Each structure stands twice: as structure tokens, then as C-alpha cells.
Amino acid sequence: MSNSIDNFYKNQSVIYKYVLYILSIALIVYFFPKGGKFKYEFQKGKPWQYESLNSPLDFSIKKTPEEVEKERAELEAKKVPYYTADGDIAQEVIASFEEAFYESEKFQFLNDREKQNLSEKGLLILQGLYEYGIVPSQISETGLKLVKQNKALELTNSQVPTVAEAENKIAIETAAVPTNEHQQALSDLLRSVIKPNVSYDKELTENALADELSKISLTRGEVREGELVITTGEVVEGDKLKKLNSLKSEYESELWSGNNSYFILFGYTVLVALVLMMLFLFLKNYRPEIFADNNKVTFIFTNVLLMVFVTTLVVKTNENYLYVVPLCILPLILKNFFDARLGLFVHVLTILLLGFVVPNSFEYIFLQIIAGIITILTVSELYKRANLFISVGQITLIYIVGYFAFHIIHEGNLNNIEWITFGIFLLNGMITLFAQPLIYLYEKIFGLVSDVSLLELSDTNSKLLKELSDKAPGTFHHSLQVANLAEAAANQIGANAMLVRVGALYHDIGKMENPTYFTENQITNINPHDDIPPKESAKIIIDHVIKGIEIARKNNIPDRVIDFLRTHHGTSVVYYFYKKQEELGGEVNKEDFAYPGPPPFSKETAILMMADAVEAASKSLKSPNSQIIDDFVERIVKSQMDAEQFLNADITLKEIEAVKKVLKQKLINIYHLRVEYPK
Structure with a gap:
């Protein structure tokens, strides 16, 4: 029993490394997005390098996000506003007119027949104005839908006058009254009682627009199983690119189903285990003093796990902001505490791990490795504040130049360049400056010295x-x-x-x-x-x-x-x-x-x-x-x-x-x- 305890304490350093190794594998695989991986790599504007591809399943051709957004914008531009008419206000106006008409001194000298004719004339004018209603001010749209008595009527702006337009109509209509004096009196009375009774219904308008937007189809056409998708040597662009992207999405979603998910997890586990094994072997053979120190090994693995976690979180949330993650902090910190060779080796292994989950993996791996090399070559003497700023500026420039080159390769011109991406690279550089306080934090946590x-x-x-x-x-x-x-x-x-x-x-x-x-x-x-x-x-x-x-x-x-x-x-x-x-x-x-x-x-x-x-x-x-x-x-x-x-x-x-x-x-x-x- 005592021998077993002695052996345990002698080997506890090795046991700790095994535990760290297994725990790291489990965490990285857990961080990875759940889904299969399409077995073909392709890029826009590049020839299809594999054998001719026939569809292995039925799938719908998905519209690109740009196409869907364009349809949404068109619907929003064409939306017709909804207005509601308040019938009670129209009745109140008519009642107010009748009461005011018979009480007005200006019409007291008329006989009963003349009063009735003039009153009926005023009522006809009001009924005409309130057939659809009156709006408070001019409607900017060319048309509208008026909800009246639970019915939506499509009308033009001229059919629903504003208060000012209603007053003009009153002046025109009362011009047919025989006596000028009575014309003006009736016109003044009508203008004094009219009120707008048509108002904009924001909730109904938005609900109607949302209903229209929900009807937008995310697909355009279908491809049947066995149908030819692309042939060897064809350039991946246009409809071919859309079909391949749709097939990739459908294939990966179907792959992650049933027992397949367990096999995919097993595959991920094996690949991650191989990468982390390379890290352990490197430390054991070329950095034995670091390998013997569990604190330093834990520090290295903590940084790798942190970068994998943050990157996969961004991929799951919004992959458009993938390059916001300051991956170059990793080699920068490791070089500061250890040496350049170890920093670059760990950086490359981390990128290989992330290559499983990021979109456009070749482009991502290329840019990150180049940026990592620049970090290793330029960052020195971090205690001189200017050095970090200069190095971060060079790293950001490499990202921008690399992205610019890839865009030209993919598009063949400078059209459709996403300028916001350059802002993302600048933000990446600003976050990389956080390396200084992070180094101080690591010194306190892990007892290292910079x-x-x-x-x-x-x-x-x-x-x-x-x-x-x-x-x-x-x-x-x-x-x-x-x-x-x-x-x-x-x-x-x-x-x-x-x-x-x-x-x-x-x-x-x-x-x-x-x-x-x-x-x-x-x-x-x-x-x-x-x-x-x-x-x-x-x-x-x-x-x-x-x-x-x-x-x-x-x-x-x-x-x-x-x-x-x-x-x-x-x-x-x-x-x-x-x-x-x-x-x-x-x-x-x-x-x-x-x-x-x-x-x-x-x-x-x-x-x-x-x-x-x-x-x-x-x-x-x-x-x-x-x-x-x-x-x-x-x-x-x-x-x-x-x-x-x-x-x-x-x-x-x-x-x-x-x-x-x-x-x-x-x-x-x-x-x-x-x-x-x-x-």
C-alpha cells in the first residue's frame, strides 16, 4: 500500500499532464460547433479540382443572404401604410353641424324650406368628406390602405383629404349656394366643425409587413438526387457556387443526425488529440524545462483553450466578426514569457484546431499564420511601449493586405469589397494592445515573469x-x-x-x-x-x-x-x-x-x-x-x-x-x- 502511495506521488506530475491532456481534448471538442464537415473544399472563382460531382441527395438551392436581403428591402420600400377611420368622429361632426346650423343667427331669416335645403347641402358636403375620412396632414406615400368597418380599402391620397384640402373642397362645394352671404356663412360653419378622423396604424402596418416578409422564400429551385452539380475543371461561380453552398449546408445538417453524430465526435476527438499530442511532444523533446513545470504547461494550454473558446463562440454567434478575435495575442504572450519558436509552434497548432470550424478555412489559416509570423519577427522588448504599437500596426497591415489580395482573387475586381472588414481588422489590432495588461494578469496568476x-x-x-x-x-x-x-x-x-x-x-x-x-x-x-x-x-x-x-x-x-x-x-x-x-x-x-x-x-x-x-x-x-x-x-x-x-x-x-x-x-x-x- 505504501509503495503504491509513493509511486503516486512520484508520478503525480505525469498524471497531472494526462488529466490536463484529456480535459483539454474534451473542452475543445465541446466548444466546436455541432455539425458534420463537407468533404470537398472549394472557393469562389477557382476551378473544381475533384471528380464530377452528382448530388448524393435531394436539396433546395438556397438564396444568398444578399438576395434575401434585397427582396426584404424591396418589400419594405413597397409597403403600403395602414390607416384606420373613426366613424364616431364623423357622427360627432355631423351632429355638431346640425346643432350649430339651427342656432346660428345668420340663418334665422330663412324660411323653413330654405333652411332645410341649406342644411341638406351642408350635410351632403360633410358626407362626401367623411366617405373615407380626413387625415391630419399630408401622407408621404402614394397610396394607403384604410381600415373601415373591418375592411381594408386601397385608396389614393386624393381620396383621403387633409384638413386643408377638405376646407378647399368646402369652398368649392358651397360656391353653388345662391346667395353669397349664405355661401360664406355655410362655408365658415362647415370649416369650424370638421375634424380629422383618419390616423396611422403603426402596429397594423408592421404586422402586415412582417407577414409579407415571412412569405419570402429562402430557396430558388431544387436539385434531385443523382443530378450533375459540377464537372471537373468548371469554375466555381454563379449558379454552380449557389448549388455547392446549398449542398454543403444540407449535407452537413443531414450528416449530424442519428448515430452519425457519435462518429463525428469521435473523429473530432482523434484530430484534436493528435494536435495536442504534438504540443506535448514538442515540449518534452525541445523544451524539457517547461515540460517539467506543470504550472507552465497549464499556462500554455489555458491560452490555447481560451483562443479556441473565443473563436468558436464568435463563429456560433456571428461569423462575420471572426477576425475580431485577436489570435496574435497568443504568440505575442508566449514569446514574452518563453521564446519565439515555442510561441510560433503553439500558434500554428491552435490555428490548425480552429481550421476545423471556421468558414473559408484556407483563407483563415493563411492569414493567421502570416500574422503570427509577423508577430514573432517584430515583437521584441515589450517593456518599450512603442514596440507593441509598431508591431500591432504591422499585424493589422498584414491582415488588410491579405484580405485585399483574397478579395481580388475571388471577385476578379474591386467590386463588392466589404469595407467594414477593414474596420474589423483595426478593431482586432486595438484589442491586441490588451496584451500588456493581460501579461501582468498572467504574471500574478501563474507566477511567471515578463x-x-x-x-x-x-x-x-x-x-x-x-x-x-x-x-x-x-x-x-x-x-x-x-x-x-x-x-x-x-x-x-x-x-x-x-x-x-x-x-x-x-x-x-x-x-x-x-x-x-x-x-x-x-x-x-x-x-x-x-x-x-x-x-x-x-x-x-x-x-x-x-x-x-x-x-x-x-x-x-x-x-x-x-x-x-x-x-x-x-x-x-x-x-x-x-x-x-x-x-x-x-x-x-x-x-x-x-x-x-x-x-x-x-x-x-x-x-x-x-x-x-x-x-x-x-x-x-x-x-x-x-x-x-x-x-x-x-x-x-x-x-x-x-x-x-x-x-x-x-x-x-x-x-x-x-x-x-x-x-x-x-x-x-x-x-x-x-x-x-x-x-
Whole structure:
């Protein structure tokens, strides 16, 4: 039982990776849109490269979204507004007229017959005006439908007058009255009582339009099973393109039915598993230090899952905004935390995953890979704010140029170009600028360190470096010199110069505990090592590594920087005290005088080891010249190589030679050596 528990704890890192692998596969497949995949790839304007295609099923030819939208626009332009007439208002007007007529003093001198004739004349005029009704103001449309007594009558504007038009009609109609005085009186009375009784019915109009729009057919014609759709070599355009798009849509919808859905899910699972397996194999074979760190592996997979989730969400919601997703944030962030090769590899694998679900997959994959390459090639030194803006501008330009080229290929001209797409690319670039706060967020969540954080750590006015300067000024000065040497060497071979510089500044902070035991801090001729045994002296010297790590952890120094503290002496021996112990006689255990290690495991840590040893030992040079410095650097680095300190570091012999050349030149500059001219 205990053996099983021990094995579990020993293998928990591997078990975690298996769980992460399976969980990632499940999530990605879950994110994918549900549906089959048409087995033919085709593009507008390109020849059909497969065998002649006969329809495997009956399907309707779907109209394009543009055609449907055009029909909708035509219906909306031709819509006839609905108006309703209020019969009660007409009755009120007539009643008001009769009451006002018989009460008016202007008609009191008429006999009964004349009154009746004049009253009937007024009523006839009103009945004519209210046959369909009166509207308050001019109707902009050429016609309308008037709902009266539950019937919809199609009328022209002239049949339904406005108040002003009704008053004109009254003036014309009353002109037939014999007496001018009575004409004006009747006209004034009629105009005073008329009211509009016809009003616009918005709800009825919209319902009628919606009913018409719902009748729009989304298809145009049908293709029967076995009917020829397209032949080999035919250009995919016009009706052929419509048929292929309709067949693709119908085929994929029918494919995702019954037991087929389980087979499709299985297929997706296998493909996603292969892609993620490639990522694991890459990390294991080429980035073993990252593969061994579950935190970093989780960080990489989290970013891949995030990009897949956001992209598939956009595809499901509105695929027109697909390029809003800032996919180039992925290589940008990974390069910032790791390296360019890993960033590009993960970016390409993520695009391959998304190629299963995005429309126009070839175009999408091409544009995203090119944009990713540009990201890797242009983004550097993110702690310089201008660099990110310049890189994002170049990425956006690549998207725009690429889309422009694809449009010309597909359309053969600049017609129908969708200018809104350029706006989408600009929005993509603006969102990509969010990489800076995202990097900060990742640093806090995953405990990683970026160049921006390294820049902050390189400030010599920081609390820890000020403390080092106060307690061990000699060590502080030594660290500055090592930082300058290491940074120059890193720039020469393309290593992370900022990381090396920060590592050099902090590599000896453990000497703050016992500063006087280190020669650079001894300001008198008194050496405390003279009063203690060599073995104890060696332990004090060696312990500065362990104490430095403890101090760094207390001050929340990132692990990437602490690696320099652990490795800057590797597993080398404190040779001076080792030889001194040998001179005293007796058996000497070499391990008691060796640093705990580990030896350097990266270019940056290897550079620091060389720069540290060269700078420290250079203080012993009495009368240095070019030849002495050359031999001195060669001897120091050779001794480190003989001690196998660089076996685990990914640094080549050519790069070591380049580092030595930089160190020699820098030492010559430090000692102000000049070429001796012949007399």
C-alpha cells in the first residue's frame, strides 16, 4: 500500500499532464460547433479540382443572404401604410353641424324650406368628406390602405383629404349656394366643425409587413438526387457556387443526425488529440524545462483553450466578426514569457484546431499564420511601449493586405469589397494592445515573469539592491560589472539580455549575510578566514548561494531570476580552500568544497557563470595586457568546460567563443589598454 502511495506521488506530475491532456481534448471538442464537415473544399472563382460531382441527395438551392436581403428591402420600400377611420368622429361632426346650423343667427331669416335645403347641402358636403375620412396632414406615400368597418380599402391620397384640402373642397362645394352671404356663412360653419378622423396604424402596418416578409422564400429551385452539380475543371461561380453552398449546408445538417453524430465526435476527438499530442511532444523533446513545470504547461494550454473558446463562440454567434478575435495575442504572450519558436509552434497548432470550424478555412489559416509570423519577427522588448504599437500596426497591415489580395482573387475586381472588414481588422489590432495588461494578469496568476517585470527588477534603487549596496558595497559593484559583461555577451549571441542583466544584479545577494568574508567587501588587511579552518571557510562561501535563494524568495523575486542564484557557480569547487585543506594534510572530501548546483541549464545562466568567474578573477591581474587578458579568459572558461558545467545548457561551442570574445574586449576596455605603437 505504501509503495503504491509513493509511486503516486512520484508520478503525480505525469498524471497531472494526462488529466490536463484529456480535459483539454474534451473542452475543445465541446466548444466546436455541432455539425458534420463537407468533404470537398472549394472557393469562389477557382476551378473544381475533384471528380464530377452528382448530388448524393435531394436539396433546395438556397438564396444568398444578399438576395434575401434585397427582396426584404424591396418589400419594405413597397409597403403600403395602414390607416384606420373613426366613424364616431364623423357622427360627432355631423351632429355638431346640425346643432350649430339651427342656432346660428345668420340663418334665422330663412324660411323653413330654405333652411332645410341649406342644411341638406351642408350635410351632403360633410358626407362626401367623411366617405373615407380626413387625415391630419399630408401622407408621404402614394397610396394607403384604410381600415373601415373591418375592411381594408386601397385608396389614393386624393381620396383621403387633409384638413386643408377638405376646407378647399368646402369652398368649392358651397360656391353653388345662391346667395353669397349664405355661401360664406355655410362655408365658415362647415370649416369650424370638421375634424380629422383618419390616423396611422403603426402596429397594423408592421404586422402586415412582417407577414409579407415571412412569405419570402429562402430557396430558388431544387436539385434531385443523382443530378450533375459540377464537372471537373468548371469554375466555381454563379449558379454552380449557389448549388455547392446549398449542398454543403444540407449535407452537413443531414450528416449530424442519428448515430452519425457519435462518429463525428469521435473523429473530432482523434484530430484534436493528435494536435495536442504534438504540443506535448514538442515540449518534452525541445523544451524539457517547461515540460517539467506543470504550472507552465497549464499556462500554455489555458491560452490555447481560451483562443479556441473565443473563436468558436464568435463563429456560433456571428461569423462575420471572426477576425475580431485577436489570435496574435497568443504568440505575442508566449514569446514574452518563453521564446519565439515555442510561441510560433503553439500558434500554428491552435490555428490548425480552429481550421476545423471556421468558414473559408484556407483563407483563415493563411492569414493567421502570416500574422503570427509577423508577430514573432517584430515583437521584441515589450517593456518599450512603442514596440507593441509598431508591431500591432504591422499585424493589422498584414491582415488588410491579405484580405485585399483574397478579395481580388475571388471577385476578379474591386467590386463588392466589404469595407467594414477593414474596420474589423483595426478593431482586432486595438484589442491586441490588451496584451500588456493581460501579461501582468498572467504574471500574478501563474507566477511567471515578463520583460516588463525584469525592467522593474533591474532598477538599482529597488529595496533589495539598495540593501545590497549598503551592506556589501563591493559585492554590489561586482554585480554591476558582471551585469554589464553578461548583458553585452547575451546581445552578441541573441540570448535574453534583460534576463541576464537582472540575474547578474541579484546573483550574489546572499553575501549580505556575511559580507566581510568575501574579498571584495574587505576594506582592511584583516581576513576573517585566517582564524577559521578551510572547511568552515568553504562552507561560508558556499552558503551564500543558499542564503541568496532564501532572501530572494522572501522578497518575491521570480523563479527565473532565482535560477541564476542557484546556477552561477554550478557544481564547481571552492578551489582556494580545497587546496588549503589539502596542505594541512589528512583525507579531504572534495564534495565538502563543491557548490550544490545545479550547473547552468540555459544560455543565459551559462553566460552569467562565465562573466561572474572572469570578472571576479580579473581583480587578481597585476599588469594586464591584451595577451594576458586573452589567456586569462581562455583559461577560466576552459576550466569550466572541463568541469562539465555547460553540458545541460543549450549553448553551442560557437556561442561560447563569441561570449569569450566579448568578455576579452570588455576587460580590455575596463583596464584602458591601448595598442603599443612601434618606436
